[in-house]
Amino acid sequence: MSIKNWTVTTERVKNKSQGLSEYTSYLISSKHKNHKNTKIVEIFNKDHNKFLNNTIKEVIEFDANNKKGGRKVESYAQSFNFILPPPHKPSPEQWKKIGIDLVRTIHKELNIKGEISKFGNSCFINLHDQKNPHLNMLVPRIYDGERLADLDRKNVLAKLKLQFNQSVMKHCEIDHTQHKPLRSNNGPRKSAQRYAYDKAKEEAENALKLITEAATAQASVDLAKAEIASRVKELDKKDLEIEVEKKRLGFLINAYTKFKDTIFHWVDSARKGLTLETMIHRQELEESANTIIDSKFVSDKDAILVEQTVLKEFEALQNDNIDTVKPEISSRMNKPKM
Incomplete structure (x- = not known):
């Protein structure tokens, strides 16, 4: 037939x-x-x-x-x-x-x-x-x-x-x-x-993709790409460390997702001239950025990249003559290593 x-x-x-x-x-x-x-x-x-x-x-x-x-x-x-x-x-x-x-x-x-x-x-x-x-x-x-x-x-x-x-x-x-x-x-x-994915490995890969997404706010910068990629390989070799690594990656997923959302909403409300919303989103951005920068899970390189992302977005607003308050975030730039 x-x-x-x-x-x-x-x-x-x-x-x-x-x-x-x-x-x-x-x-x-x-x-x-x-x-x-x-x-x-x-x-x-x-x-x-x-x-x-x-x-x-x-x-x-x-x-x-x-x-x-x-x-x-x-x-x-x-x-x-x-x-x-x-x-x-x-x-x-x-x-x-x-x-x-x-x-x-x-x-x-x-x-x-x-x-x-x-x-x-x-x-x-x-x-x-x-x-x-x-x-x-x-x-x-x-x-x-x-x-x-x-x-x-x-x-x-x-x-x-x-x-x-x-x-x-x-x-x-x-x-x-x-x-x-x-x-x-x-x-x-x-x-x-x-299809059901392997949870530990997929969460690591998801974190990498979310970091890539967050970076689109600053023209596709890959936040912590090398570190996450190396962790994916480690998960394949060290089954006993999966639970600990899942907690760490869970933090990265939540932190970078929130950072991506807050920086987008802050820039969007500033460009629309929404004063109250801009202030609220700026405070949320400060909190999400500082959570990443102050975390022991995040390297100096990636923390500095978060700072630079916020700074470049602020400078872009200034260049477009949009008056807004610069977010107050922590800094690892030029700090002496312990």
Whole structure:
């Protein structure tokens, strides 16, 4: 018996930037338990951190410039999976051609302005080459200052299914109408987003992504990247230290998340001329920044980076002739080492 279409699934990536960071980390992780017999091949946007930074920056700027009110952006990207059943195994080059066709389809169906190549560079695509190979695609829900609200509409999904059928036939000479399933009792496919992650390692990776997000307030500075990355490796080797490390990373996650939120709200209220709100957010910023700077968990280098982030944002406000009080924060600059 033939099938109507090759399998295409889609869903919104939940939990804002943290959810997007977790999902992207899963897609590129060759060590994850679900990827034991999987070869992960880069297709578009080989630097996933660049994709994350650009997507998060787009959302932050969109929320800041949104004068219509309403809720902040909750989902930063739309996830698509284009799946072929065994025994079909296109080559990576064939998958790349298929991916280009799919990007073109989204660009056309959503009437996206600008060049297709620019839009394609804003997406993240990789291949999980396994028994049932599939192309993973992440499309930003905010692109070039516009909300791509129709990304998860049924008509868009229908067009992508049709294009996937045509592209597989065009580039691989595989006809879905001639496919006979090897098994007919397959259960529903689990979304990659719902797999349970290893808690200790994922919290460390989440901390790294949150630090990257916080840095977008100062043009993508990676706060404590080397330290967190080294801790991730240690977690793989030292199981007995996981609980202690989880507490430390829990502090970093909470501290950097609060710092990122407070500096954004302070700058935003100052630029809008909201005196009372600016004062409140400045006090919150002072508290969150000092919590990081005074912590024994944070190195001198990273504490100084927090100071510089606040200073640069203050100087940017001054350069734009916005009168506001400079936040009073602790300093490790030029302090003698003990």
